[in-house]
Amino acid sequence: MNLGFQDYLSIKVHKTDLNLTSYIKSKLEPFNLAPEQNLIMMLLWEEDGLTQNQLAGKLNKDKTNIARMVSSLEKKGFIKRINCPEDRRSFKVYLTPCGEKLGKEVIPITEEFDRIVCNGLSEGELAELEKLLAKINKNISKN
Amino acid sequence: MNLGFQDYLSIKVHKTDLNLTSYIKSKLEPFNLAPEQNLIMMLLWEEDGLTQNQLAGKLNKDKTNIARMVSSLEKKGFIKRINCPEDRRSFKVYLTPCGEKLGKEVIPITEEFDRIVCNGLSEGELAELEKLLAKINKNISKN
DNA sequence: TTTGATTAGTTGTCATAGCAACTTGAAAAC
C-alpha cells in the first residue's frame, strides 16, 4: 500500500504529543500553571534552589526558554530568583511559600496524569513503546 | 520502582516529537520551508486550489494557524490566495510555479524522512507502535 | 424576506521551542 504523508509515523507522534499537552494543560489551568512551567516546579519541589542552568540541564531545554519560563513563574509569584554568591552570573531559583504550597495539589495531578496516559498498557507494552520511541530517536540522531 | 516525573510517558513522547521536528526542520531549511508549512504544500501538491478551511480540516489544525502559515507561504512566493467566486468569505490557495517546482525536490525528502524514522522497525513493530499511540490518545480523549 | 445562527477568515495574546547575538563574570592559558 502507498502511504500518504498523513500516515507518517512522525505525524502520529506529533498529534499524540499535542493531545497530551492539551490534556495536561487543561488539568493545570486552574492552578495558573502551564505544562512546561510545571516541569520547572516539579524539579524545585524535589530540590529547591537550583540555578537556571541546572534546570535547563535537567529538563534538557534551551536556556533561553528556561529564562523566560522562570521569569513567567516569578511574575506569577511561585518562585523568586536570588543572586548566587559563588557565581555572580547566575541565579538560584527558590520556591515562594505560595509555590511551595502548590506542590501538594499539583503533584498528585501529574501522577494521575501519567496513570491515565498509561491506562490499559501492560508493563510489557509500556516497555515496548519506550523501546520503539528510543529506536526512532536513535534513527534521527545526528551521526 | 518509583518513577520520577522525567520518566513519564508523556515526556518521552514530547521529546521524541521535538527531535522529529528538529530533524525534518533541518532537512527542509535549504528550501526555506518550515515543517508545518510543508504539510500545507504537501496537500497542495496532491490537490491544488484547496481553501484554507479545507487545509485546516485535512491537517486537523486550527484555522488561525493555517491562516498564518498560508500567509507566510504567500510571502515566500510559494502560493497565492485567490478569492473564491462561490463563497466570497473564502480563498482558494494555489501553488505558484515556484511552489509547484519545489515539490519535485521536497516530496522525496519527506518520503526519505519517513523511511529513516521507521528504519529498523518491522511491520509488526510499526503496527504495535501505532496501536499503542492510539491507545494513549483514547485514554486522554474527552468523554 | 427578514432575522438569527453558522461559517471563513483575521487579529490578538500567551506558551512553547530553537537559533543568533549579546553582556557580564569566571576560568584557563600563557
Next chain:
DNA sequence: GTTTTCAAGTTGCTATGACAACTAATCAAA
C-alpha cells in the same frame, strides 16, 4: 597577571499551537 576562552543569562526573532473575540458573508428558520 594579562589575555583568551568559556559559561550564565538575556533579548530578539521565527515557527508553531491554542484560545478568544471579531468581521463579513452565507444559510436557515420564521
